[in-house]
C-alpha cells in the first residue's frame with residue numbers, strides 16, 4: 001500500500017493512516033528510518049501518531065507507555081502487550097507499507 | 113534484554129537489592145537489565161502482589177472497569193530474572209554493610225541497594241469503619257464496597273485523588289461532597305483558572321464542592337456518621353475518604369543514618385550520601401538544580417523514568433548524560449482528561465493558548481520570564497503532546513526564582 005512520498009514526511013514527523021482498519025501510524029525518525037505500527041496504543045484508546053518520537057521509540061501521549069518501533073515491543077509500562085508492526089519499503093521515493101497479517105493488539109473495549 | 117554486559121563488568125557489582133516492588137522498583141529492575149547488569153537482583157515488597165499500576169485505583173479500578181490483572185506492570189514477554197520476596201517488609205538498612213533486615217527475620221546483603229518504598233497516605237488518628245484512604249488495591253476494594261448507590265460520601269481534600277474519587281463515586285450513583293482547604297480545588301498548585309475549570313467540571317456531574325474548609329475530625333463510634341469542620345459545623349456522611357496528602361514511606365530508614373526528613377535526600381541522579389545506596393520514585397527527594405534544593409516529586413512518569421538515570425550512575429560510576437523529560441501527569445475526572453507537564457515554582461504568568469473554560473477544552477501555558485515552563489490541558493491530548501516536547505528545550509534555559517522557598521510545602525497526592 002502506497003502511503004505518501006518520503007519527501008512529504010519530514011524526519012521527526014508521524015502520519016496517521018485511517019483508510020485501513022485499525023488505523024496505522026507511520027513514523028519518519030530523525031535518523032531517517034521509516035516505521036509503521038498500529039496507531040492505537042495497546043493500553044487504552046490513544047493515537048500513537050500524537051505521541052513522542054525519540055530515536056526508534058514512541059511514547060504514548062496518554063500514560064506514556066513506550067514502544068520500540070522496530071519490534072513493537074513494550075519498552076515501558078503501563079502497556080503490557082506489544083504493538084503490531086508493519087513492513088515498510090521505500091521505492092522510488094515513495095513509502096509503502098505491507099499491512100501485517102498478525103492479529104492487532106487492540107486495547108480493551110476498542111474495536112474497528 | 114540488551115546484549116551489552118558492560119554494566120556489570122565496569123562496576124564490579126554482583127548484586128542489587130531493590131526495596132519496594134512497585135512502579136519505581138520495577139522500573140529499576142528493568143533499567144538494570146536493559147543497561148546490561150547480569151548479576152543478582154532481589155526485590156523486596158511488603159505487598160503480596162507483583163508490581164501493579166496505582167493510577168487506575170481512583171479511576172477505572174474503582175468503578176469496576178479494570179481488574180487487578182489489568183493493572184499488572186510487567187509486560188507479557190518480560191524476563192527480568194528477579195528474585196521476588198513479596199509480602200515481606202524491610203525493617204532496617206545498614207548502609208556500610210548494605211544489609212536489609214526483613215520482617216521474616218532474614219536479611220539480604222548486596223553490593224548496592226535501591227530504595228523505592230514510595231509514599232503512604234496521610235491518615236487521621238481515628239480510622240473507624242467507613243473512613244478510607246486510597247493507596248493500595250486493598251484500599252480500593254474496601255472503598256468500592258462502601259460506594260453503594262445513594263450513600264453519602266464526604267471527601268476530605270480537593271487534590272487529585274480526592275477529586276478522582278468524587279468523580280468515580282458519582283458514576284456509581286453516590287451522593288458526593290468534596291471539602292477542600294484551599295480557595296479552589298487544586299488551586300495551590302495550578303492557579304485559579306484551572307481550579308475553577310475543575311470545580312465547574314465536578315459540579316456539572318453533581319458533586320458538591322466546598323472550599324476554604326478544614327476537616328477537624330471524623331464523627332461516630334464504631335462506624336463513621338460524619339465529619340466536623342474547624343468551625344464546629346458537622347456534615348453527615350456514610351463514607352469518608354481522606355485525600356489529604358501523603359508522606360514518604362521512610363520510617364524503616366530511621367536508624368540508617370540517611371537524611372530522610374523530607375524523603376530520602378539524593379543528588380541529581382538519585383545517589384544518597386552513602387556509597388551504593390540510591391533512592392528512586394515517590395520516596396526520593398532528588399536535588400533539583402532549578403529549585404536549588406532537594407525536592408520530592410510524586411508523579412507516575414517521574415517515578416518510572418528516573419530509575420534509569422540512577423542505574424546508569426550506579427553501573428558506570430559516572431554522571432549520566434541523559435536528561436529528564438519535563439514532569440508529566442494526567443488525571444481523569446468527570447469524563448475529562450486533564451494533563452499537566454512541566455515545573456511550577458509559583459508566580460508564573462498564565463495564558464490561555466487554546467479552547468476555553470466553558471467548552472471544556474482549555475489549554476493554558478505557564479511562563480516564567482517569558483519562557484514557557486509548564487502547560488495544562490483539558491481534553492487536549494494532541495496539543496499537550498506538542499507542548500511537552502517544547503518544554504524540554506525551554507526548561508534548561510530557565511533561571512531559578514530570586515527567592516527559593518526552603519520549606520517543603522505540604523504535598524498534594526501526586527501534586528506538581
Ligand SMILES: Cc1cc2nc3c(=O)[nH]c(=O)nc-3n(C[C@H](O)[C@H](O)[C@H](O)COP(=O)(O)OP(=O)(O)OC[C@H]3O[C@@H](n4cnc5c(N)ncnc54)[C@H](O)[C@@H]3O)c2cc1C
Nearest residue numbers: 132134135136158166167202229230231393394411412441
Ligand atoms: C489512587 C492513586 C492514583 C494516582 N493517580 C495518578 C495519576 O493519575 N497520575 C500520576 O502521575 N500519578 C498518579 N498517582 C501517583 C503514582 O501512582 C505514584 O507516583 C507512583 O505509584 C509512585 O511509585 P513508587 O514505586 O515510587 O511508589 P509506590 O507506588 O508507593 O510503591 C512503593 C512500594 O513499596 C512498598 N513498601 C513501602 N515500605 C516498604 C518496606 N519497608 N518494605 C517493603 N516494601 C515497602 C509499598 O507497599 C509499595 O508497594 C496516583 C497514586 C494513587 C495512590
Ligand code: FES
Nearest residue numbers: 041043044060063
Ligand atoms: S493509552 Fe497508551 S499508555 Fe495508556
